[in-house]
Amino acid sequence: MMTDAQIRSHLYAAGKACFVRYLEQCEDSTISNTEIANRISADCNYTLGSGQSRVSKIRSILQAGKRNRALEIIIESNVRERTKRQARSLLGLNNELTATEPPTRSQVPSPVPNENQLWVKAFQMPTVLKITSRTSSITNAFINAIIPIVPPTVTEIQHALQILEMQPDNVKCSYCGDTATEWDHLKPLVSNKKPTGYISEIHNLVPACGKCNQSKGNKLWNDWIISSAKKSPKSRGVAHIEDKIQRLEDYEAWGKVQPLDLKGLGGDHLWEEHWRHWEMIIDNMIEAQKSAALLRTTISEQFCRSR
Template sequence: MPSTAIAKAISARSSSITAAFVSSILPIIPPTDDEILQALLILEMEPGNVRCAYCGDKSSEWDHLRPIVTDQMPTGFISEIRNLVPSCGKCNQSKGKSHWRQWMLGPAKRSPGTRKIVDLHERITRLEAYEKWGNVTPIDFASIVPPDLWQEHWLNMHRLHDDMKLAQEVALRVRKVIEDKTLQS
């Protein structure tokens, strides 16, 4: 396996671990039925026909409009209705941690702009209204949590990342032995 593919495999796993460490500390505020209806109204959707806010395909999940992780740290945004919009899997995966507007108009694979979504500017206008309704202010977690506890949490994450890299190195050695033995047969 080429070293770039190995690096990508490690990176992908590390990103999942980082996301888990961030998600594990974020408060989750369940929406009320009225908040969900208000959100759908702003996005011009019917409760029985919830579509992806970004492209209009059938919605399969709710996406964080503002990313919750950047540079392996929490952004301060949390899981609450004012930071969540209906999304399809294609858009959610393509958007990742990007700012929603830049991503929608940018060149990312499977972005609404790249896919030439016809009502793109109307969707952006609705998301701007949604953002104003939400008026979400990020939380400064590091100022709330005692510094030693905050540091301990992130140190655990970094140790796990290091252990994952070591495990990948061992796995490659094991793979080499297996390949060598099976090619000799």
């Protein structure tokens, strides 16, 4: 039976906003995990692996019959009011302000002067989304788009799991020992918004859980695994970390992974053309943000005059 602590852990890994947004799709058994993960990746700029991990956590809660309890926990937690409203709606707990007909001015009670602050706190303005807030996602997309993906042979998979002391029907996270949901890059593909030269091939990939993958990010695994980073194996009190480190070091020794000269392999012409496209898009986003801010201000001023 799934406890509240386990539900909270699953919600943390899936993301509470993600849970309420994609709950109904996850409840539809005709939609596969991959289909929903692709939607999450496209909508939220997550990697496909991250999307798959989130879907797995949401459906684990559903399989445990804890749908409504998860929604109750979201409502009780410190999340945006919009997320809480969505959770209430999914529980059938909409209040009067979410009814089909909005209240008239006469139906809204006038605040007592000394209660003004309370009324102000009850309202939460949505955050303005800037076009330039997506530049990091664009940069990561440009880097990941040129990283080769080399499928492994069966022999390589067998050898990899033997080094990690795992069986093919019971693959665990190499970092913490939980059930694996994806394969994570030991050496990061991106560092300081630049390609590192490492690629997606089995010598640079190990089984991982979504929790560890998200916590590790682009950090070096051997620094992160013993760090106090949130949700790292050490901070979660994972047992036998030294044994896991030894297996990962053996894995690295087997793979002998070295960064590639991506520019040299691709050729100067294609390389420069690729990054010219990136630079043009970033420049256009900066200019678009300027005009968007001016447009938003103009529309706002015109609206306020007409009220």
